[in-house]
Amino acid sequence: MDWLLLASIPLIILGFVLKLNPFLVVTFVGIYAGLVSGFDFFKVISDMGKSFVDNRYIAIIWLILPLLAILEHKGLKEQAKNLISKIKVASTGKILMCYFVLRQISAALGLLSLGGHAQMVRPLIAPMAEAAAKLKFKNLSHEDSQKIKAYSSGTDNVAVFFGEDIFIAVHSILFIKAFYESNGIIVEPLHLSIWAIPSGILALIIHCFRLYLLDRKLEKKYKGLGDDKS
DSSP: OHHHHHTHHHHHHHHHHTTOOHHHHHHHHHHHHHHHTTOOHHHHHHHHHHHHHHTGGGGGGGGHHHHHHHHHHTTHHHHHHHHHHTOTTOOHHHHHHHHHHHHHHHHHTTOGGGOOIIIIIIIIIHHHHHHHHHHHBTTOOHHHHHHHHHHHHHHHHHHHHHHGGGSTTSHHHHHHHHHHHHTTOOOOHHHHHHHHHHHHHHHHHHHHHHHHHHHHHHHHHHHHTTOBOO
């Protein structure tokens, strides 16, 4: 039974690899996991529907997308690039380091919605990081431009992943507590949050070092080509 339940993980991975509809993949795997766990089919469907209704407030975040679309149409990215052009010491790595710190601190305080790919990275952070590179290296390649965008998204992911566990009431902490209790291990949420702090600090140091290396690689590459304007 345990092996059948664990098969849910490779099934989800397989669905994503095959580029199937994520919603359908998660739904069908959820039904599969409920059935192999011994639950009645109608109870599984009922519990999934109840969970969706109870957590429907999460969908409120999608309401901000039309607003972001309007702001982008009115020149939000251009304004972000203009702001960076006025900061002479700005670099791709430094901008992403600053965002990492702000994102991790806000996540540690439980303010997860203050950042994110849709509302912050795509319209603001990535254009600013890219603009900083283009100001220094006028012939920035498409490959490096895409790499900067990837680093921007990765910065948000790492910061929130290792920052949110510091907040005592976040869902991941409650999930860990519930998992341990189901196996007879009693752990206080406060202890889990405290022990998440060293991981968050290490994530900050390691990722900022990676961003420092990104700056160095870009400078070394384009300085050799004579494209460094500084």
